[in-house]
Amino acid sequence: MHFIKNLEWRYAIKLFYPNKKVSETHLNLIKETIQLSASSYGLQLYKAFIIANPDIRAKLKSASWGPQQITDASLIIVFCSYTDVHRKHIDDFLTLKSNTQDIPLSELEGYGDFMEAKINEKSEQELKHWTAKQTYLAFGTPKPPSGFSCF
Template sequence: MKLIEALNWRYATKRMTGAKVPAERVERILEAVRLAPSSYGLQPYSVLVIEDPALRERIGPVAFDQPQIVQSSHLLVFAAWDPVEARHVDELTQLIAETRGIEASELDAYGATIKGTLDGFATPHERFQWAARQAYLALGTALAATAVERVDASPMEGFDPAALDRLLDLEAQGLRSVALLALGYRDTEADRHAGLAKVRWPRERLFIHVPEA
């Protein structure tokens, strides 16, 4: 399916059937998330993949009992690193060196640049917000991937992050939840949003073409 056709097909599915998404489709979606862009390529987040129905039942009240949580096949939790530290940068530069077959010392200046960015944030909150924005790039990539795979998805910010962090013991893992993505298949009879015309701002309202100076 071509991308624009796929994006026109997708919508934020509010009711799902509970049918399982085939493992190979889930793996392709996760691989798209892995390949998502991020600032400096640091990818300062983790994605929890939750399939267990019992755990999703426990998450339901934390997400204000939105039905997609329990009706989905898989629930992805995008969680930003907190804190993002210099050691993460060192791990990245080492990975780059190993992958590209170069000496780690050749990346010293690159690593210093990333660390300088991290040190430039005035507060830990600002640093976390920067990491969270990188997680949203991955979320957007996941949404495009689900559409191409003909898997329905519901991106969700409607949950209590602190409560979810406690439930999943994220603080102990150096993580804080940012967004959820429920994967599954639309229940066209129960979802009043199914089949509705997609509404987006017209191109002339959305895009501003800046003329040459």
């Protein structure tokens, strides 16, 4: 039931109060949620850019058909998926996994080879579609904390 309760918070935000700001505590929680989101193989082949600079948001508003929310919100988060995947992405992930989980890197080589083989099976279009799906998972994961108000 807790999972269902977490999903019930969703609603469309039509307006933001320009004078309200996302607190550093809430922003850190959102960042951590994005970092911990699920992804295929754990690779997380995307970037999330947090844009608070009003000049940059004004340019993005212009390039996004003018929605007022882009400049009224205290910040926006732009998710971008990788369009190319290289062995270095896999190796960087395996190094991080080795360091954070105290697993010898040599024990992860087979997993790296498996990921590389599965990724190489995909056409260029399939790969772009796949990384876009991974990005969408991260985009859909964050949930505002209790008491968080955007409007």
